[in-house]
Amino acid sequence: MLRIALDAMGGDNAPRNEIEGAIAALRFANNRFEVAVVGQERLLKSEISRHNIGSLNLTIVHADDVVTMNDAPAAILRTKPKSSIVRALELHSERVVDAFVSGGNTGAVMAASTLLLGRIPGVSRPTIGSNFPNETGVCIVLDVGASVDCKPHHLYEFAVMGSIYAAQIFNCEHPKVGLLSVGEEDAKGNEVSLAALELLRNSNLNFIGNVEGRDILKGKAEVIVCDGFTGNIVLKFAESVPSLLKKRIKDYANQSLPKKIMAALISRPLKKILGGDMDYQQHGGVPLLGVNGVTIIGHGRSTPLAFRNMILRAEEMALKKVNERIANALRPSIKAT
């Protein structure tokens, strides 16, 4: 039976949303895996007692300490060795559990995952990929913040990892890979992207060349590769669009009574229209690809639904052997070593 460790202390509403999410995931999955909720035992027990969990495979693993948003990410192994993040990742590195999910300090989760799980051989840098829903379905954009200064071969590795992720998780046989740039022509790009284009053109990926900012939502490719500086900025920009729309609708409603009525009328269908779209919780977290294990990172403000989805995504990544496939694809040739 697959086991997933959930950092129960990470999110803004911890451990409430984490526990609800874990229970929802187990119910949804008919108890086919086990969830270890990691955190302060008393707190978790009291939270769990609010639910009727019956025979659900929910186990508490005690961890004294909690990583906060103010903790320096790279130092938590030293400063917070008894934290829920470190404890859960230790269990994963010892293969007691098969995957790890957290809504905590992203930098800390990333750093601790890399240090405790190690990198997959052939991977220079782990990468965070984020799902972007678009006009044709969904794509993964990577990197979105793990690696802000990239070399061309890092972008190549991101493309390989993203392709495997898209093939397995989006069930897309030969995912199209695009390189994010400032124009479609091969001559368009910055120094790093131009050199990466060469590598990608010579790869055996289904590489379609440069794509532009507008092509993310158009759905031109299932995998879109960029440095983590650009990717992070685009991701956060995208996440802020619904808030602008809400503000505009509010301003519109305040103009007159008929407009107020119209705005009220619009608000529900609009929510549905935007719902699947820019609502991160439907997707639930982003994978940290390239580490020797399964790490799914969520927003601090993740809802129970988001945690449920993260746990299910973690199970899927473990079952579909995404990491073994990455290791095979990036295995260095004998000559190269």
Add this chain to the structure above:
Amino acid sequence: MLRIALDAMGGDNAPRNEIEGAIAALRFANNRFEVAVVGQERLLKSEISRHNIGSLNLTIVHADDVVTMNDAPAAILRTKPKSSIVRALELHSERVVDAFVSGGNTGAVMAASTLLLGRIPGVSRPTIGSNFPNETGVCIVLDVGASVDCKPHHLYEFAVMGSIYAAQIFNCEHPKVGLLSVGEEDAKGNEVSLAALELLRNSNLNFIGNVEGRDILKGKAEVIVCDGFTGNIVLKFAESVPSLLKKRIKDYANQSLPKKIMAALISRPLKKILGGDMDYQQHGGVPLLGVNGVTIIGHGRSTPLAFRNMILRAEEMALKKVNERIANALRPSIKAT
């Protein structure tokens, strides 16, 4: 009387939209400036004859040739010396006209402007700034594509030029300047942005530090500075959001008859809500800052309204002496030379 040269051959619907835009601008401005429409005389005459222009200050300047989207930008002075872009910019460099507006090949307009007008002393690289409407009003993001690989001091110069633009055009006394990055803390960023942060912290700009992708639409700063690679990708991403929304509304409408009715009902107010927002034509073009003249660049698909707005913006930039102010702000000290 101020004179503005309009490349009448640049846009996708040239010269129709250009001529309509020029006439609308002159009518709106009560004929207080002169517009020279530059392009193939016969074509322009026939287009103008469709309107009753009365005594509007509309002059035709003949130019044999047309720059297309396929022309190599850097070469047009050599390959298309008789094009409307080159002709109009020659008039501007000779100070026969005071500003230049085009909806043509952006790269060509940029390259020819830089070559024919030259740079303002103290400016290393001209930059394209784009208006982003946001929750509190509007901000200028720069660079959005003129300079894809930037050094820290380029970002500093963009900040100075953007501040002057915002002060003059947004009528904002001490515009807040933010540096686009992956986190608010000073330690967050890539190599270039971290070094630029130092320069900006030591400047006399109203610098508020790093801002994130989400802060563009939140309206945290009036001026947001980044390299042209990142800026171009964010701009094109933003421009593609309305198309995704349209697609979602269409999909929603196709689900059932009641939903179709609801979609029809919301489409008009929604258009109004989004209208001022992500609709580039309201803003009409982007300035090329740092050249020794006024160049306003528009989309190929610019509507007559967009051209009207671009002409009015060009007038405003000339009247408010944006370039003189940039030259003063970036004038090197005697020591530095």
